[in-house]
Amino acid sequence: MAARRGDGPAPLLVSTVAECKAHCTRLAAAGVVAVDFEGADLCRNGELYLAQLAAADGGPTVLIDVVQLQQSAFDEGGLKA
Numbered sequence: 893m894a895a896r897r898g899d900g901p902a903p904l905l906v907s908t909v910a911e912c913k914a915h916c917t918r919l920a921a922a923g924v925v926a927v928d929f930e931g932a933d934l935c936r937n938g939e940l941y942l943a944q945l946a947a948a949d950g951g952p953t954v955l956i957d958v959v960q961l962q963q964s965a966f967d968e969g970g971l972k973a
Contacts, residue, residue, distance in 0.1 A: 901952040903944075907960045912969030915945075915954045920973060922947030931958075943971060 906912050919925050930942040943956040943965070958965050966972040 903953040905955045907957040916970035922949045924948040
């Protein structure tokens with residue numbers, strides 16, 4: 893049976909580099925990952941605020957606070973990979 897809205901674990905807000913790295917490592921191993929970005933004028937000169945990621949394995953949706961982590965989310969946190 894397909895999952896209904898509200899099923900599964902609650903989303904996780906990630907605001908530290910260590911959490912970001914741990915969740916990005918888990919998501920990378922999942923194979924299939926849905927990705928959504930929130931921000932203003934999402935283009936070359938826009939601003940990214942939030943990255944939302946969910947793996948097909950049924951784990952929690954991960955909300956990465958890019959405003960808080962800045963470039964470290966991509967570099968040390970593993971979001972770039």
